Amino acid sequence: WEDPVGFIGLGNMGGHMARNLLSKNFKVIVYDALPNNMKILEKSGAQSASSPAEVASQTKTLVTMLPAGQHVREAYTGDKGLLSAVRSGSLLLDSSTIEPATSQEMEKLAAEKGAIYMDAPVSGGVVAARDALLTFMVGGSEKYFEQAKSLLLNMGKNVVHCGPVGTGQAAKVCNNMLLGITMIGTAETMNLGIRLGLDAKLLAKILNMSSGRCWSSELYNPCPGVIENIPSSNNYEGGFGVTLMTKDLGLAQTAATATKAAIPLGSLAHQLYRIMSGTPLACKDFASVYEFLQEMDAK
Ligand code: NAD
Known part of the structure; x- marks a missing residue:
């Protein structure tokens, strides 16, 4: 995996998940609304960005781990949102737990930019996040599932394909x-x-x-x-x-x-x-x- 991985949302879960990628020698570019959460990850070797758009401009694989639908919408479509800079062919994995309708809407907007969106919410809690033992429930095109799985397995132990976008949620x-x-x-x-x-x-x-x-x-x-x-x-x-x-x-x-x-x-x-x-x-x-x-x- 030579391309860096972008990670947006470094809270109780995302912080551990991004750290697991770093410990497996991925280059990780991070963004969080709270600068202090980025500083903590920098100590583990992450590179910080100033916005979701900046993350998207530097990588073709992005993971988001945000509280709720409104935050996902903001990170995707807001001012300096990731969709404003996403590169064609990018794989966008949203691990936040949000309403399926928002996932489906983000998929549509991503497709307009030539990017692939999948919902990939997790179960397991902070200890499983820390120990890379999460279960990922993935909704999205079967064609890209193996690619998503190979990344997600660095943060979890079970990755299950559920069906089209929204079924993971x-x-x-x-x-x-x-x-x-x-x-x-x-x-x-x-x-x-x-x-x-x-x-x-x-x-x-x-x-x-x-x-x-x-x-x-x-x-x-x-x-x-x-x-x-x-x-x-x-x-x-x-x-x-x-x-x-x-x-x-x-x-x-x-x-x-x-x-x-x-x-x-x-x-x-x-x-x-x-x-x-x-x-x-x-x-x-x-x-x-x-x-x-x-x-x-x-x-
Ligand atoms: P959290 O509140 O600890 O972390 C969310 C992070 O997102 C924070 O660091 C916050 O600053 C950041 N953020 C908010 N809006 C942002 C924006 N627009 N751009 C960039 N960063 C932004 O939440 P968490 O506990 O890590 O949970 C994240 C998601 O995972 C939620 O949807 C939650 O339901 C789900 N989840 C949590 C757990 C758990 O045990 N904590 C388990 C499974 C699933």
Whole structure:
């Protein structure tokens, strides 16, 4: 891979992903709206650019990892957006979790410039991003999938083709609705068990050898101190923000309305995270729903 790779969006996820490319000897040109996030990557060998357009003018492979649809739109079509300078034949991979309609719109605009767009949202969280163990759900032309996969495998271990542009986002929204629900369920369960006098670590151990086991109980337990080196044991810092989970559950809600699917628990999870978004927990990891429930406990 001789051409440099462009990387836009160096937050909790993108920072690790770009660093993994650097550690595998890719030349990486980065851009983030926060200059400090670029400075951190420069220390690992990245070259910074002053805008998405400047990144696009220097590479034919670009990855974006931005919070929501509006940020992707801005990075693609805004003033000095990447589409203003994209080179024909470029491969544009968007790993942000956004509404499928925005992905489809970006694909159309990219095609007008002769570029190939694919949605490639990820699952796995910050630890998987750090350890290059992400799962990528890819929507886009099958013709370019292998090319995309060969790059994405440097940041993850599973790369799955889902169908045309937008289907990666569809798979991601389904996964995150389930994640939002199981995280609340795990937090409720841990809170109840501790109130019943059980030791938190013992309860987690039993859940994880029983039928209640899930990713939230096993790898991302929301109760502080149960698992070291994850956000719940670090004052819910870093990780996957409450506002991002609220966004994803909102995407699920919109999708369910459009398809007439019944999602009663997904809707309830959305409302709980929406309420949390109006509290100081808004800037914390989504596992802080554990703390939120404790605040709601009868005194
Ligand atoms: P984040 O908020 O930590 O990082 C986003 C970065 O984008 C920030 O550094 C911000 O400065 C930058 N940014 C915002 N607008 C920009 C613009 N117009 N141009 C350039 N940079 C801009 O978010 P994150 O946790 O890294 O998540 C990124 C995406 O990945 C989201 O869509 C999220 O839903 C998804 N995701 C996150 C996780 C997780 O565990 N954090 C897991 C899977 C998927």
